[in-house]
Amino acid sequence: MTQMGSPRGTRSSIAGGHRTILPGPMNILVFVKQVPDTETRIQLKDGSVDTSAVKWVANPYDEFAIEEALRIRERLGQGKVTVVSLGPDRVKEAIKYALSLGADEGVHVKGDGVALWDPLAVATVLAGAAK
Structure with a gap:
């Protein structure tokens, strides 16, 4: 596992109209999958997909999750998005x-x-990484 980036301290939660102070900053974990760019032309080679010319990008739906995590961190004024x-x-x-x-x-x-x-294998590996 390779870590990249840099680190950032009491978060608050509003539940049932009451504001609760939770200990420590909120750490938000976002899983990002790389997918072929929708503009990529799929080509076959020897009966299977030739990925050599595929342009890979972050899944656009995962980008929405990243943006929401950043908004939450900003709203709380602290925390970390990984x-x-x-x-x-x-x-x-x-x-x-x-x-x-x-x-x-x-x-x-x-x-x-x-x-x-x-x-199942992917979920198991990612669950381990989340811990």
Whole structure:
């Protein structure tokens, strides 16, 4: 696991109209997946998808999650937003993009191959990274 970025202290919660002071800053974790850019032309090579010419980007829906996490941190006036991405070295670009949006820290969980197609394996690895 590779950590990237820089760190940022009492958060408040409004529940049922009452404001509760919770100990410590809020740490928000956002998982970011890298996906092919929608403008990429999919090409086949030897009966399978040729990914050599694919432009990879952060999933646009994950960008919404990053933006919301940043708004929450800003509203509270403190806390930390950490993005986590699982995949090969190319996912570092998605992490760098999230850091450029304002995330405080990025974590690259290295992984590649067929195991990334198994949802349970991916969930298990990401749950471990979240701890």
